Amino acid sequence: MKIAIASGKGGTGKTTVAVNLALSLKNAQLFDCDVEEPNCNLFLGYDLEKVEDVNVPTPVVDKNKCDLCGKCSEFCQFNALAVLPEDVMIFPTLCHGCGGCTIVCPNEAISEVDRKVGVIEGSVNEELVFYRGLLDIGEPMTSLVIKALQEHIDKNATAIIDAPPGTACPVIASVKNVDYCILVTESTPFGFHDLKLALDVMKILGIPFGVVINRCDIGDNRVEDHCIKEGIPILMKIPYDREIAKLYSQGIPFVNEMPEWKDKFLRLFRDVTLLSKMKDRPEQ
Amino acid sequence: MKQLTIISGKGGTGKTTIAAAFASLAENAVIADCDVDAADMHLILNPEIIETIDFYGLKEAYIDSSLCIQCGLCKENCRFDAITDDIKVDSFECEGCGVCAHICPEGAITLVERKAGEAYLSETRFGPMAHAKLSVGEEASGKLVAFVREKARDLADRYDKELIIIDGPPGTGCSVIASITGVDMVAVVTEPSVSGIHDLERVLSVAGHFNIPAVVCINRYDINEENTRFIEDYCRDNGIDVVGKIPFSRIPTEAMIQEKTVMEYSGNELSGEFSEKLNDIWESVMKSLN
Ligand code: SF4
Ligand code: SF4
Ligand code: SF4
Ligand code: SF4
DSSP, X not given: OEEXXXXXXXXXXXXXXXXXXXXXXXXXXXXXXXXXXXXXXXXXXXXXXXXEEEEEEEEEEOTTXXXXXXXXXXXXXXXXXXXOXXXXXXXXXXXXXXXXXXXXXXXXXXXXXXXXXXXXXXXXXXXXXXXEEEEOTTOOOHHHHHHHHHTTOOTTSEEEEEOOSSSSHHHHHHHTTOSEEEEEEEXXXXXXXXXXXXXXXXXXXXXXXXXXXXXXXXXXXXXXXXXXXXXXXXXXXXXXXXXXXHHHHHTOOHHHHOTHHHHHXXXXXHHHHHHXXXXXXXXX | OEEEEEEOSSTTSSHHHHHHHHHHHOSSEEEEEOOTTSOOHXXXXXXXXXXXEEEEOSOEEEEOTTTOOOOOHHHHHOTTOOBOTTSOBOTTTOOOOOHHHHHOTTOOEEEEOOEEEEEEEEEETTEEEEEEEEOTTOSOHHHHHHHHHHHHHHHHHHHTXXXXXXEOOSXXXXXXXXXXXXXXXXXXXXXXXXXXXXXXXXXHHHHHHTTOOEEEEEXXXXXXXXXXXXXXXXXXXXXXXXXXXXXXXXXXXXXXXXXXXXXXXXXXXXXXXXXXXXHXXXXXXXXXXX
């Protein structure tokens, strides 16, 4: 079973829920798909090994064969090529690696080389099977790294996926094929507004979901009221607690210090397992 | 005209709260909410929308099934797995690269424009504002950020404003890059947690990568004073100014519930002190910027 932890807005406690849930389960796999800011391992402190590079095939032009006809730049939808009077210029960070320029070049002047945009790392001999993706600085191809990371999910195990914040393509890439999505929010106007955006994503993708309200006692009741009205399961409420905030700031998963929370996360997992099975009912 | 972007790397550090406070303090500025993925600034600034502009992002392949002979060449050549076994386009995967359209022997595929969001030109109680809404699951958030910034520049020209205050998105990817390229300075709002520090380092290297000067503001510094000192040392070693430290407070949330900036909110006994603090930070930011 694949469970994603997501939130419309960053900083609501998504990573906290993902890490503490994974640590409360036995034999879970944890995937940090927030490849722009992968933070899970700050709480795990595992030794990580490089598993693979994530590459985009990027064109190189053989000057001897190129007659500067301009077909490649005309084709490229991303303006990653410019044909100048004497040369073809390539802007690698704009290239999506579609391979189109190679196909359209009438002179077979273009070949492709791998350009590294990120890396996948994994844990070795730790309590959890943990993988993360890391986008290289200055690189825009977030979704590609996420997709490469997801190739490592073992379908026979429970996989917990820490998704990136927001509602754009990296989120879709992270949650697209999951069985259940846990949306973490806080009960503030910003939290509520961004939760509604995340709910739209869930509805479009048809993923069953529930909500965890973090720092539930700061703010007002609008999130809870909305969930009750819409029949959205509230899976857990985490109060604002200076102890939790302090442990968080030190990078300590709070289930390790506050073992009563382990039971709460186990209950959450049981609920999620049941709820995800209900998704096949026609009226969900 | 100067441009200042407020970013955070990590979400939830209070970036928008601070950006909104800056907006209320700036005397002659345009506000641009470039956190297009989860725009929240309007919840405080209540902009009155004057003009709505459709935003077209990446194109998308469209297959005319009456012409298609199911040869499968498009699927085979699409590197993004965006064509299904029954030769349909998966909108979420398609990047609009055009390879399928080129390859199709029957000319059954065309690239079509796809509306990916809206940008708005608005008026707020603190001056003109450009903001946007990206449609759910869209690809081109970096492009929309660039679009909003272009609109903000138009507004600045139109109303003769000297400064654009940009609320940037979280992360370090394409939308962050789009929100900081070519600006005069970034102000990074961080918090003294291990994740805050980690993301601060990453986002400062992105700014460094594009040669943009940065200042740092530490929010909720008293949650972990040891980490706060670490951030201060780190910044000093890297020649970056820490322009201010803000204590943990319920004021931002209380103000938010009343749709006010922290500068306008006075319902807490510490409001005055809190506002003064932000005022000082704003002045330091302005000094660094000029
Ligand atoms: S299409 Fe080929 S020959 Fe023409 S300009 Fe591009 S690289 Fe050169
Ligand atoms: S591979 Fe595609 S995106 Fe890259 S330069 Fe060629 S046509 Fe453009
Ligand atoms: S336009 Fe490109 S990404 Fe979209 S379906 Fe065609 S080949 Fe695939
Ligand atoms: S390449 Fe053209 S004809 Fe062949 S399957 Fe695709 S759309 Fe149909």
